[in-house]
Amino acid sequence: MNNLSKSNNLSKAEIIELLKFYPRIGEEVAFYRRMAAQIEDKYCVCSLSVVDVTGLDLRFSGRSDTTGNKALRMDETGDGDLLREIEAEINRLLSLRDAVFEALKSLPGYERQVIWYKYVEGHKWCWIADRVGYSEAQCRRIRDKGICQLIVNSE
Numbered sequence: 001m002n003n004l005s006k007s008n009n010l011s012k013a014e015i016i017e018l019l020k021f022y023p024r025i026g027e028e029v030a031f032y033r034r035m036a037a038q039i040e041d042k043y044c045v046c047s048l049s050v051v052d053v054t055g056l057d058l059r060f061s062g063r064s065d066t067t068g069n070k071a072l073r074m075d076e077t078g079d080g081d082l083l084r085e086i087e088a089e090i091n092r093l094l095s096l097r098d099a100v101f102e103a104l105k106s107l108p109g110y111e112r113q114v115i116w117y118k119y120v121e122g123h124k125w126c127w128i129a130d131r132v133g134y135s136e137a138q139c140r141r142i143r144d145k146g147i148c149q150l151i152v153n154s155e
Contacts, residue, residue, distance in 0.1 A: 009151070009154060009155050010150075010151060010154045011151070012147055012148075012151060015147050015150050015151060015154070016119070016147065018096075018100055019100070019115060019118075019119035019120070020119055022097065022100045022101075022119065022120055023119075023120050023121075023122070025093050025094075025096065025097040026097075028093055029090055029093050029094065032086050032089055032090050032093075033090065035086055036083055036086045036087065036090075039079050039082060039083055039086075040083070042079070043079070103150055103153060103154075104116065104120075106149075106153060107146050107149055107150070108146075108149075110132060110134075110142050111142055111143070111145055111146030111149065112146065113132060114128055114132060114139050114142045114143050114146065115143055115146045115147070117131065117132075118143060125139055125140065
């Protein structure tokens with residue numbers, strides 16, 4: 001997880017928390033995108049109703065600058081800053097998702113499989129043991145070995 005910890009090493013508990021959070025990243029991104037859309041919707045002007053006081057249709061006159069006005073109004077209310085923060089958080093989450101996925105891809109087969117089943121898919125140890133053909137205790141050891149490898153890779 002080289003991209004996850006450039007300045008500090010991750011502990012086993014931090015790695016496990018990241019793995020548990022991984023399946024929810026898509027939901028978090030969708031939530032932030034909905035928030036951004038709601039904020040942007042407050043500033044949208046329907047082009048069908050853009051008519052000035054003279055009765056001229058501004059869509060074709062070149063006098064309407066809804067995008068520029070929208071940006072100015074958003075900055076005046078602080079929503080522009082909020083949208084930039086939301087976009088930064090979306091980008092951070094997507095980068096985190098990609099880094100975790102790449103780190104998992106770097107693990108050997110059984111380690112990757114056991115960790116995927118446990119933390120990404122959320123299966124119980126008995127199900128994982130049955131699926132991979134090892135005992136539950138051996139699956140935990142495989143998980144521990146994989147997490148140790150993720151810790152080493154994060155340094």
